[in-house]
Amino acid sequence: MTLEKDLIQIRRHLHQFPELSQEEFETTKFIASQLLKSGIKVRPTILETGVFADIEGTHPGPTIAIRADIDALPIQEQTNLPYRSRIPGKMHACGHDFHTAAVLGAAYLLKAEQAELRGKIRLIFQPAEEYGAGAQKVLRDGQLKDVDAIIGLHNKPDLPVGTVGIKSGPLMAAVDRFKVVIKGKGAHAALPQNGHDPITASAQLITALQTIVSRSISPLESAVVSVTRIEGGNTWNVLPETVTIEGTIRTFDPEVRTQVKERFYALTEQITGAFSSKAAIDWFEGPPPLMNHAAVAEAAWVAAEQYGLKVIEPELSTAGEDFAYYLQHIPGVFAFFGTNGDEDWHHPSFTVDETALIEAAYFLYHSAKELLLQQTAITKIKWVNRV
Structure with missing residues (x-):
């Protein structure tokens, strides 16, 4: 199978078996198994759900985190997809299955180049984003203690596939x-x-x-x-x-x-x-305003354009996102990724265009590599790590 087909298959599996915040037990097992099969080292954690892993290069450098959220919503799915949710009253109506598959894709790509990496990649598969407490649990667990910068994304149904929204400063409320x-x-x-x-x-x-x-x-x-x-x-x-x-x-x-x-x-x-x-x-x-850091946003913008994506400065979103807690402690960027959907987040007919999945994986992969290369961009950020 090609990587694109693998990621679509992973996303569809997750979509069929959604789990709510703090109940992501089978999702956690599935993600860990996918990482271990690829030879990626899973990190210890005191959390009951969520997965954390490292891809360590052979050369010294910064530690860059890539984050996905893994929980679903208490919504009865109203699509006719052949891989629709099999769990009554639960649905991946915000696309966290898409995010998880995209980060796994980036992890596979980075693992293949592990020997050439200058630094370390930290993979964060975060539980309980919808509950609003998952990011704080990750911080308390110490999973970002040695991280220099973090990248995340969220699917955006009103943006076409091939478009990514990146901006410094406030993005979400x-x-x-x-x-x-x-x-x-x-x-x-x-x-x-x-x-x-x-x-x-x-x-x-x-x-x-x-x-x-x-x-x-x-x-x-x-x-x-x-x-x-x-x-x-x-x-x-x-x-x-x-x-x-x-x-x-x-x-x-x-x-x-x-x-x-x-x-x-x-x-x-x-x-x-x-x-x-x-x-x-x-x-x-709840979560504070999500405030992207200029140097990290610029690195992601460069990576997206080099990969061939159309980069825009997106409109502010009045939705909330607990990724904002990470940005209170370390520099990072959260991007909107076009998925060309018919319905917005949290709708029972929510869908994503799966052709965006491989592009999201490559965007994260290229952004992480750009940040590993731009060590000076990270060290220039006058930011006290308060984790």
Whole structure:
């Protein structure tokens, strides 16, 4: 078989047997077996899922990590693919099967040139990206302690095959989640004066929260505040005691992130108080903004063009990605790779164009080699490794 056919076969196997965050046990075994068959040394880990491996060259040089995420989503697949998910209610609807196969492809290519490599390649097959905690577990496990730079990619359905999006600076948003329980006082719907209606309070709050973006954030900055769930009451003629709202906030700048949170708390407390209700806020801080480093992004850009890919500067994405945690510790780049799909991430009919798979593998391979060669580009980055 050719490498392209091998990678397609690997990706289809993974697609048929998706596993959710922190449950990637069979996926872990499969990846490890593929590496060991190729003679690639698997590293020890205390994590239950995820695979880490090294390809060490015979010449001294930096250590460059290549990362893939391996988990799936709790989504029922709605494609007619012959290799669609065999696990009810679980699906690789974000293309992590594509990422895993692409990194395996890059690993095979780099292994074949191991004797010529100047430095070391660290392979990171990360669990629990969708859960938002996988990258932090990898960091705590020490898998990036001696790494000088890291590369990752994500399939991009709205980009054509053969196109890669690379930029320095912000690429993806910080992700925060909120849950607010508004407690009022229940009453008969015909006698609202006897209660404190949390539904009215929640309606006013939801409307007011939209003013955070329109009136509290500079027009030159960006943020998203989305209320995605509201629950309250259980019948038509009773004012309930409580209403719960949940949602998400996305930002690209740490100062804006702080500003939005402060304004959110102020509006929630003041508006619910105005309706004689009380609010209990749970705030769940997710990954920070994903900030690519200029020198590493430039090396990946050069590698992509030399390989023959069309390189563009992509639009910012308000989606989140826990690869951002790595970039708080070491320099790196995260790229968008065109897969020409019909549906976007997390859709039950999500697909990728498999002709992009071999190109993604070669992009990672060439980018890693470029970074191994450009030791000066890495050492010039004034960055303290805080892993």
